[in-house]
Amino acid sequence: MKSKYKQISILFLAIFLSLSLGVRAEDDEHEDEEAISVHENEEESTEDIQKKIREFMSNTEEGAQLRQFIEKEMPKGTIPWVTQQVSENPYDAYEILQHLMEVREEYLDLKQWQPDVAKIFLDYSRSEVLSHLLSMKIEEGDDSEGTRKKLRQEIEKAFDLKLSLQKAELNNLEDEVEELRTLLKRREDARDKIIERRFNELTGQDEHLEW
Incomplete structure (x- = not known):
């Protein structure tokens, strides 16, 4: 099974983690729901959306x-950084959660079928988050x-990891191409046999051979 490598948005991680700090709601009305029901056309307050x-x-x-x-899986310093981000863009937060569910599924898929690539994917994701955290420290004074040296080192690390992911994807594509070449060669070698079998199917000559 092949997987496409999605780049994790740091902003997505930030807002999501801020939401994870919320306390458990007392109202159990939606306890069994599997998705968030948020609609931009509804007149809901920020607090209502955050509660959902x-x-x-x-x-x-x-x-x-x-x-x-x-x-x-994300750097420990991420949660304190994102605490102040709570409630800024609730509709965006809803979309972000949907995106992050896809990110998690992508990682779990890679872990099952390509564990070595999954580790690179996770390391790259961490490095991207840490790079953003360091840049925030610089912006805050x-x-x-x-700090600048650490940021540059982390950017270099993220670049190398991303390059490794791209190389892994290229290797997968090359393997697929090689499989297709092998299949085409086998069909080419069996040309006369395949044509004869198809002719017999269309003329009903093989009906007496059915089980």
Whole structure:
């Protein structure tokens, strides 16, 4: 099974993790829901939308699995950084959660079929998040040489990991092309036999050979 490597948006991770800090809602009305019901045409307050998202993250198995995945696999410094991002763009947060569910599924798929590539994918995702965290420190005033050096090193690491992912994808494509070449060669060698069998099928000459 082949997988396409999706780039994780740092902003997506930021807003999602901020939502994971929400407390469990007391109202159990939507406890069994598997998705968040948010519609831009409805006149809902920011608090109402945030409550729906937090209920999804706290009261559903899918939301809990997603939250656990992000908290486990992303840099520890991400959660404190995103706390201040809560409630800024609730509709965007809804879309972000949908995106992150796809990211998690992509990683789990890679882990099952291509574990070596899955590790690179996860390392790349962490590196992208950490790069963004370091850039935020610089924007907030920590413009020290040490922080700038760490940021440059992390950017270099992310680039190398992304390049490794692209090479892995290229190798997969080359393997597929080789399989197609082999199949075409076998069909070419069996040309007369395939044509004869098709002729017999269309003229009904093989009906007496059916089981």
